[in-house]
Amino acid sequence: MDQRAELSEFLRSRRARLKPEDVGLPEFGRHRRVPGLRREELAQLAGVSVAYYTRLEQGNGRNVSIEVLNAIARALRLTDAERDHLTHLARPTHKKKRRVPATRPQTVRPAVQHLLDAMEGVPAFVLGRRLDILAWNRLARALFGDFAALQPQERNMARQLFLDPNVRDLYVDWEAKATEVVSALRLYAGCSPDDPQLSTLVGELSVKSSEFRELWAAHTVQEKGHGAKRLHHPLVGELTLSYETLRLPDDHDLSLVTYTAEPGTPSAESLRLLANWGVDEVAGAR
Structure with a gap:
C-alpha cells in the first residue's frame, strides 16, 4: 500500500x-x-x-x-x-520492536492448540495477521462455523464477515462488528504497508463488498480487546457473550480470543447445549 x-x-x-x-x-x-x-x-x-x-x-x-x-x-x-x-x-521506521516479515507464514505452537482443546466450555480461536483464523477449538467451530471445512485462504475473519451470509446472520449487530474488523485491518495496514497478502485481501473485499469499500474509505482505526457480542445461532438462538483478546507473549501478531457467558444465564445454558451437540449436527443446521 x-x-x-x-x-x-x-x-x-x-x-x-x-x-x-x-x-x-x-x-x-x-x-x-x-x-x-x-x-x-x-x-x-x-x-x-x-x-x-x-x-x-x-x-x-x-x-x-x-x-x-x-x-x-x-x-x-x-x-x-x-x-x-x-x-x-x-514515521514507519519509528517502531518499538522489529516486526516479523509479513510474508513469513504464521504457525501456532502445539501447546497453544492443546490449551484451546482443553477449554471445552469456552469457544476460543487464535487470530494472526490480517485477522487470519489459525487455530480453534471444537466449541468455536460449533458457534462460529466449521473452519476446518474451509480452504486455508478462506479462514479469515474479514473475508468471512463480508462474504459469507451465514456469518453475517450470526451477528445481531453486524454493522458494529464490521466496523471493528475493518478498523483492526487499518491498524495492521499502518504497521505493515508492504504486506502483499493484505493488499490482496483488501482488493478482493473492495471488489466484492460495497460495505467494505465504504468502511475502508472511512479510515476508522480502533483497538478493542474486550467487550460483549450478541449472536443469533441457528440452533440455540440468541446469546450474549463476553469476549477477551489476549496477545500471545512469544508472537504479538497472534491473539487468543475467548468467549464466555455469565453463569446462570440463558446464554450459558445455550453454550452448554451447543457443546453437547456434534459439529456435524451444527453445520447441518446452517
Whole structure:
C-alpha cells in the first residue's frame, strides 16, 4: 500500500470530522468549502505553520518529530489507537520492536492448540495477521462455523464477515462488528504497508463488498480487546457473550480470543447445549 497516500487520506478524514465549535474556534459564515476544519485552523491548533502541516497532509512525513505528531494528534482529538496509527504512517521506521516479515507464514505452537482443546466450555480461536483464523477449538467451530471445512485462504475473519451470509446472520449487530474488523485491518495496514497478502485481501473485499469499500474509505482505526457480542445461532438462538483478546507473549501478531457467558444465564445454558451437540449436527443446521 502507498504509505504516503494512506497518511494523506487519514489526516484528511480526521480533519473532516471536526467542526470549529468542537475545538473552540469561531465559525465565520454559514458556508464552508470543505467539511470540518480548514488546514490553517488545524495548523493553528497544533502550533505549526500552515505550509508544514500542508506538506504532512500531502503525505510528506519525512523528518517529522514525535512532538509535532503528538501536537497534531491532540488538535485532531485522536484516540490512542489513532495516535499510534498516525505515528506508524508518518514515521514507519519509528517502531518499538522489529516486526516479523509479513510474508513469513504464521504457525501456532502445539501447546497453544492443546490449551484451546482443553477449554471445552469456552469457544476460543487464535487470530494472526490480517485477522487470519489459525487455530480453534471444537466449541468455536460449533458457534462460529466449521473452519476446518474451509480452504486455508478462506479462514479469515474479514473475508468471512463480508462474504459469507451465514456469518453475517450470526451477528445481531453486524454493522458494529464490521466496523471493528475493518478498523483492526487499518491498524495492521499502518504497521505493515508492504504486506502483499493484505493488499490482496483488501482488493478482493473492495471488489466484492460495497460495505467494505465504504468502511475502508472511512479510515476508522480502533483497538478493542474486550467487550460483549450478541449472536443469533441457528440452533440455540440468541446469546450474549463476553469476549477477551489476549496477545500471545512469544508472537504479538497472534491473539487468543475467548468467549464466555455469565453463569446462570440463558446464554450459558445455550453454550452448554451447543457443546453437547456434534459439529456435524451444527453445520447441518446452517
